[in-house]
Amino acid sequence: MKDIDGWKSVLTDQDRAKKYREYVTGWEKKIGSLLEWKLPEAGKIKSSEGILASVPFAVKDNIAVEGFKLTCGSKILEYVKAPYTATGVANLQKTGALVMGKANLDEFGMGSSTDNSALQKTNNPYDTSRVAGGSSGGSAAAVAAGIVPFALGTDTGGSVRQPAGFCGVYGLKPTYGVVSRYGLTAYASSLEVCGVCARTVDTTRTVFHAIRGMDGMDQTTIDYDPVSPEVKTVGVLKVEEGSLSEEVAASYRVSKDRLNKLGYAVKEIEIPAMEYVVPAYYTIATAEASANLARFNGMRYGLSPIFAESPDDLMRYSRNMGFGEEVKTRILLGTFVLRSGFQDQYYVRAQKIRTLIRQELDEIFTDCDVIMLPVFPTAPFHHGQSELTSFQQKQADVYTCLANMTGSPGLAVPSTLEKGLPVGVQFMAPPCGEERLFTVAEALEKEFPAPRPAGYSEEWRA
Amino acid sequence: MSDTMVNDKYETFVGLEIHIHLLTESKMFCGCKANYGDEPNTNVCPVCLGYPGVLPTVNQKAMKMGYTVARALNCRLSRKTYFERKNYFYPDMPKNYQISQFQEPVGVEGFMEFEYNDEIKKIRIHDVHLEEDAGKMIHAGDMSLQDFNRAGYPLLEIVTEPDLKSGEETEAFLRAFRRMVRYLGVCDGNMDEGSMKCDANISINTPGAGLGTKVELKNMNSPRFVRRGLQYEAQRQAKALDEGVKLIQETRLWNENRDITESMRTKEMANDYRYFPEPDMPPFCPDDSFMADVEKEQVELPLARKHKIMRKYGISSEQAEFIHDEKVNADYFEQVMALGADAQAVYTWLSSDVQKELNLLNMTLTESPLSPERFSELLKLMDDGKISGKIAKQVLIDVFEEDRDPSAIVEEKGLSQISDPQAIGAVIEKVMAANEEVVKAIREGEQKQKGFLVGQIMKETGGRAAPALVQKILSEKLR
Ligand SMILES: [Zn+2]
Numbered sequence: 016m017k018d019i020d021g022w023k024s025v026l027t028d029q030d031r032a033k034k035y036r037e038y039v040t041g042w043e044k045k046i047g048s049l050l051e052w053k054l055p056e057a058g059k060i061k062s063s064e065g066i067l068a069s070v071p072f073a074v075k076d077n078i079a080v081e082g083f084k085l086t087c088g089s090k091i092l093e094y095v096k097a098p099y100t101a102t103g104v105a106n107l108q109k110t111g112a113l114v115m116g117k118a119n120l121d122e123f124g125m126g127s128s129t130d131n132s133a134l135q136k137t138n139n140p141y142d143t144s145r146v147a148g149g150s151s152g153g154s155a156a157a158v159a160a161g162i163v164p165f166a167l168g169t170d171t172g173g174s175v176r177q178p179a180g181f182c183g184v185y186g187l188k189p190t191y192g193v194v195s196r197y198g199l200t201a202y203a204s205s206l207e208v209c210g211v212c213a214r215t216v217d218t219t220r221t222v223f224h225a226i227r228g229m230d231g232m233d234q235t236t237i238d239y240d241p242v243s244p245e246v247k248t249v250g251v252l253k254v255e256e257g258s259l260s261e262e263v264a265a266s267y268r269v270s271k272d273r274l275n276k277l278g279y280a281v282k283e284i285e286i287p288a289m290e291y292v293v294p295a296y297y298t299i300a301t302a303e304a305s306a307n308l309a310r311f312n313g314m315r316y317g318l319s320p321i322f323a324e325s326p327d328d329l330m331r332y333s334r335n336m337g338f339g340e341e342v343k344t345r346i347l348l349g350t351f352v353l354r355s356g357f358q359d360q361y362y363v364r365a366q367k368i369r370t371l372i373r374q375e376l377d378e379i380f381t382d383c384d385v386i387m388l389p390v391f392p393t394a395p396f397h398h399g400q401s402e403l404t405s406f407q408q409k410q411a412d413v414y415t416c417l418a419n420m421t422g423s424p425g426l427a428v429p430s431t432l433e434k435g436l437p438v439g440v441q442f443m444a445p446p447c448g449e450e451r452l453f454t455v456a457e458a459l460e461k462e463f464p465a466p467r468p469a470g471y472s473e474e475w476r477a
Numbered sequence: 478m479s480d481t482m483v484n485d486k487y488e489t490f491v492g493l494e495i496h497i498h499l500l501t502e503s504k505m506f507c508g509c510k511a512n513y514g515d516e517p518n519t520n521v522c523p524v525c526l527g528y529p530g531v532l533p534t535v536n537q538k539a540m541k542m543g544y545t546v547a548r549a550l551n552c553r554l555s556r557k558t559y560f561e562r563k564n565y566f567y568p569d570m571p572k573n574y575q576i577s578q579f580q581e582p583v584g585v586e587g588f589m590e591f592e593y594n595d596e597i598k599k600i601r602i603h604d605v606h607l608e609e610d611a612g613k614m615i616h617a618g619d620m621s622l623q624d625f626n627r628a629g630y631p632l633l634e635i636v637t638e639p640d641l642k643s644g645e646e647t648e649a650f651l652r653a654f655r656r657m658v659r660y661l662g663v664c665d666g667n668m669d670e671g672s673m674k675c676d677a678n679i680s681i682n683t684p685g686a687g688l689g690t691k692v693e694l695k696n697m698n699s700p701r702f703v704r705r706g707l708q709y710e711a712q713r714q715a716k717a718l719d720e721g722v723k724l725i726q727e728t729r730l731w732n733e734n735r736d737i738t739e740s741m742r743t744k745e746m747a748n749d750y751r752y753f754p755e756p757d758m759p760p761f762c763p764d765d766s767f768m769a770d771v772e773k774e775q776v777e778l779p780l781a782r783k784h785k786i787m788r789k790y791g792i793s794s795e796q797a798e799f800i801h802d803e804k805v806n807a808d809y810f811e812q813v814m815a816l817g818a819d820a821q822a823v824y825t826w827l828s829s830d831v832q833k834e835l836n837l838l839n840m841t842l843t844e845s846p847l848s849p850e851r852f853s854e855l856l857k858l859m860d861d862g863k864i865s866g867k868i869a870k871q872v873l874i875d876v877f878e879e880d881r882d883p884s885a886i887v888e889e890k891g892l893s894q895i896s897d898p899q900a901i902g903a904v905i906e907k908v909m910a911a912n913e914e915v916v917k918a919i920r921e922g923e924q925k926q927k928g929f930l931v932g933q934i935m936k937e938t939g940g941r942a943a944p945a946l947v948q949k950i951l952s953e954k955l956r
Contacts, residue, residue: 079530087529098523101530200529205756233532234758303756306562309573310527314623326568326614326621353564353751362753 018215021476022070022164026113027060034475035071039115039162042470046138048147048156050076051084052116065111066221072107073157073166075150076117077124078209079198080104083114087200088122088132091311091318091337101198102233103167103209103226110225115163118153122339123308124171124202126150127391127408129178130398131341138398139181140468141436145395148178154212155182159437161471165213165222171203172296173390173415175210176427180390180439183429183466185219185456187211188415190446191422192237194223195230201307203300204235206419214465216456219426223449244450249274249442250284250383252414260393262433267389270430270440273462274387279455284379284386288372289413295372296416297409298352298365305349311337341405373421380445385455389414390427390439418443426452429465437466487681487718489711490688491647492603492639495654496632497664498610498672499542505609505631506533506576513613513627525629527571532757535560539607539631540583540761542663545774546633547584547605549661554768558583559760560607564751569612569623577634579752581760582606589637590780591653593646595794597780600650601638608632633663639678639688644707651675651700656779660804668699675703680724681714689714690724694738697731706731710738782807790820799828805843812849818856826856830870834877846880847873855883863893867940896943901934902950904942908933909954919955927951 025035036054043049052073060069074080077087079097086092104114121131129137129152137152139145140160147156151168155178158166168175170188179186187210194209201207209226213219230236251271259267274281313319313333314326320336323329338346352361379386392411396402403411418425423443430440444451504511507524524531547554558581562574587602612628614621635654641647655666655673666673675697680689694710697703710729717724729738763771777785783801787794801807806827813823827842831852835845855876859869864887875886887893895901908930909916919926934947 077529079528085529092529095529097530098528099531196530197532198530201757232534234534235532235756302753305751306564306572306574306753309564309566310529310571312566312568312573314568315526315571315625316528327566330566330568350751353753355749355751358753 017217019067019070019164019218019221021473023068025069025476026055026071027069031475038472038475042140042160042162045143045470046140046147046156046160047135048118048137048153048160048162049073049116050086050088050119050135050153054115055113060113063111065109067107067225068111070112071115071163072112073116073118073154073163074104074114075120075154075166075168077120077169077200077202078104078167079200080114080117083117085200086117086134087124088120088134089311089337089339089342090133091313091333092316093134093318095316097198099198101209102195102228102230104198106226106228107167107222112225116157118151118157118166118168120153121150121174122342123200123304124150124169124174124207125304125341125345127173127177127411128396128398129153131339133339136398139395139436140470141183142395145397145436146181148181148391148395150174150178151186151210151212152178152181155179155184155186158182158184158212158214159465159468161214161467161473165211165218167222167226168210168212169199169202169207170210170415170419170425171207172300172412172419174207175212176415176425176439176441177391177412179212179427180429180441181395181437182212183432183437183439183468185211185213185216185429185465186427186439187213187219187223187449187452188418188425189223189227189449190237190239190424191419192235193227193239193447193449195228195233195236197230197232201303203303204307205303206296206300206416216453216460219456220449220453240447241450242445242448244454246279246384246451246454248280248282248383249455250282250379250386252386252388253283253285254389258392259389262394262436263389263392263438266431266433266438267440270387270428270459273459277458277462282383284383286372286375286379286417288368288375289417291368292372292417292420293410293413295365295368296412296420297348298361299369299420301345301349302353302362303349305346305353308338308342308346313337369420372417376417376421376423376443377445385442385444385448385451388417388441388443390441391415394433394436394438414441422446424449424452426456428456428459429463431463432466486683487711487715488684488686489642489679489681489707490639491641491643491707492678493635493637493641493647493651494676494678495635495637495651496674497546497635497658497666499539499631499633499663500665501536501538501542501631503536504629505536505539505607506629509629511630513624513630515626517615517622517624517626520626521628525571526625527573533576533755535758535761536631539633541767541770541774542631543583543605543607543633544763544767544771545661546635546658546663547587548771548775549657549778550584550587550589550602550605550635552584552587552602552605554584554763554771555581557581557760557762560755560758561752562755563608565748567611568621569614569625569628571612571625571628575608575611576755577608578606580754589650589654589657591650592780592783593649598646598650600640603636603638605633605635608634639680644704644711647677647707648700648704651703653779655700656802660776660779660782661774671698674698677703677707679707679710679714681711681718690726692724692726693728695728695730695741696733698733702731702733705736706738709736713738776804779804786810790814792820792824796824796828800824803841805841809842809849813853816849816853818853819860822856823852826852826873830873834873838877845877847876851876851882858883858887862896862943863887865894865940865944868892868894871940892939892941894943895938895941896946898946898950901938901942901946902954904934904937905947905951905954908937916955927955
């Protein structure tokens with residue numbers, strides 16, 4: 016029996032539903048992964064024939080689901096209800112799956128810890144003093160704790176893969192354009208995509224195929240034209256001494272050894288343009304963010320003062336009260352790089368770097384079927400900025416934002432537990448090469464399946 | 478205030494930014510009805526309200542209209558056009574950026590010809606680009622309300638080079654431009670309803686010295702106000718230069734109540750729009766079939782039409798001006814002419830009685846019951862002497878009221894002209910008998926009274942007696 020099938024009766028069977036509610040409540044007290052959750056009453060669920068019939072899942076709270084709020088982890092949208100449902104979610108609902116809650120995140124997806132959520136703190140299920148990663152920290156933590164078999168997240172620069180790595184689950188960032196962005200609150204439109212956090216490779220694959228598809232509401236969606244799923248050669252990124260923490264470096268070696276053991280041809284690779292990927296990424300991301308977040312002005316919805324002298328004042332108060340520090344910083348950065356007279360120096364140059372990186376990766380994929388690289392340079396860190404400052408956290412996006420810059424798919428795979436904390440490893444494939452990622456991940460899953468935090472239980476399931 | 482006064486000493490340069498609302502069913506980037514006159518906030522959806530997570534999808538019809546106008550304006554058409562975000566904060570702009578075009582608009586480097594003072598003028602077009610409109614603020618006492626029906630409405634902006642030389646010439650250009658977009662069927666051109674808007678930039682300088690300090694002029698809601706605003710501004714600038722005052726680059730508003738322009742903002746306060754390519758929509762690359770469709774949308778443009786009508790039918794420039802003003806009227810005119818009619822008669826009727834009827838019933842020629850066939854028939858009845866001009870006017874009214882053919886009306890109501898001398902003679906005798914006093918007076922030399930008898934005769938025949946015959950026979954009988 017597939018792991019996912021065990022979830023089909025947790026809402027429909029009265030007895031299991033009761034245990035499920037207790038299980039979720041218990042974990043939520045510890046980790047706070049969900050901003051909002053509600054289990055449909057057993058009697059009210061229509062029996063469904065779909066492949067995910069009655070399976071509960073969580074959705075990152077920057078993705079619209081009618082009937083739920085759409086806070087984006089921000090004060091400015093704290094009480095905003097979604098007036099429609101995102102295409103990816105609607106596609107999943109067609110398979111019978113049921114949204115049970117909205118997952119916490121760094122405000123508007125900006126961060127790597129979920130500490131930037133203005134509404135709630137989310138803890139790592141393996142150690143509540145540590146972060147779950149971000150920005151889809153709530154989604155990854157909920158899956159790791161066994162609250163849901165999978166959750167949707169969004170990945171702009173690593174926001175699905177990094178928390179998946181921190182929580183010891185699978186995290187897929189699909190090829191850009193393969194999954195509709197309609198309903199995903201835009202942070203950096205040209206970089207981001209809806210992704211999947213799941214407990215098994217099989218579930219990841221099932222959910223990926225359920226959510227993808229061309230969408231009339233998103234003109235950037237593309238036809239999914241898969242490349243061959245076969246994997247023979249794995250390019251392993253050469254990582255400079257000292258750029259990874261001791262634990263992550265050790266874990267990386269373990270994964271590499273496993274590839275050898277499994278019989279893959281392993282080839283060491285280098286990506287010279289990687290040196291520029293973070294500055295170029297943040298230039299593009301913040302430029303787009305400065306426009307994308309301009310709509311939140313307190314005029315039509317969201318936080319606004321009761322009275323203002325002028326529309327300008329109303330906008331100023333709303334944004335000042337409603338946006339957190341990290342969001343303000345990125346809006347200012349983006350406004351700065353787009354100033355007239357400075358575009359060539361920043362935005363245009365960043366786009367050139369993007370093209371360069373794409374070319375380097377195209378080259379690599381001519382003789383590597385997939386490449387392996389770290390997810391994040393450290394294991395899950397403690398809350399706050401004592402271990403990694405906000406700036407260091409941005410620099411640490413280097414391994415993940417690569418896939419966003421090129422549009423390629425990336426998958427975070429559980430690698431090891433180091434001192435009781437999960438460490439992941441990442442695989443990237445050429446565009447529409449998701450099946451290659453699943454091929455490798457499935458082989459590795461047999462060596463090391465997703466770990467279980469203390470308190471994890473499946474007993475209440477079928 | 479005349480234009481020449483300024484022109485004698487200074488050269489004037491006027492450029493325009495014309496916005497037209499495209500006549501599409503739906504908005505530019507969502508499926509909402511493009512009908513901003515409806516009950517406030519009824520034609521809105523998450524997309525045009527700028528809700529989190531929504532994405533724009535381009536209106537193909539608006540895209541085609543954009544290319545159609547650019548083609549009619551002789552522009553170089555883009556084979557890969559794309560949208561950009563124009564960033565600025567405006568309370569009724571839902572996303573706080575406008576999706577517009579900048580680097581690669583649908584068309585660039587075109588020109589438009591128009592007639593001014595019997596001369597053909599050529600104005601260069603800088604570019605033609607597509608964008609979306611904002612909503613509308615309604616101020617009610619202490620409150621400001623917003624109506625987003627207009628938000629996301631498809632707009633086409635046409636930017637000219639500063640080739641216009643005076644307010645008067647600009648007014649003539651605008652009227653010609655309005656006529657052109659109406660010919661193309663892409664905009665109704667109503668400036669008073671806001672479906673066509675025009676901002677101008679104007680500078681003056683001593684002849685030969687090139688452009689002067691540019692002033693942007695806004696808030697001119699009719700071609701007449703555009704003329705007056707520009708005339709005022711040219712005078713103001715001339716006076717400043719005469720007095721040695723340095724002009725500043727600024728934006729000024731036309732105040733139609735005070736007939737002056739007033740400073741709104743100077744360049745230092747101008748926005749930095751921070752344009753960058755819209756990541757939510759891929760570039761649009763028109764294929765050959767799209768371009769062929771654009772070609773199909775092209776019509777004979779007003780200026781060419783006017784001159785053709787003048788040549789072909791031998792009518793004056795003034796008459797052709799009236800006939801070609803609306804494409805449907807020009808079409809109608811040519812249809813009537815094809816059925817065989819006298820151009821002068823057609824013009825005279827169209828410009829007077831027919832126009833009067835249309836105004837009265839508030840309808841256009843094409844929606845009126847007066848088809849080209851019926852109109853031609855009416856003229857033929859008159860030409861053949863079947864009815865008099867006076868009866869024809871009555872028949873015209875009847876055609877409008879009864880929606881029937883003129884010949885049927887004439888026949889059924891017995892309106893055909895009486896041209897039998899014996900029948901007319903009998904009526905004359907009857908009238909003379911009934912007015913013996915008048916007859917006596919005329920015979921004693923009071924010729925003025927003759928008109929009274931003619932009137933009585935026409936009344937007796939219901940206006941149907943052939944007027945020339947009445948005159949002839951009456952004179953004989955009075956002798
Ligand atoms: Zn709409």
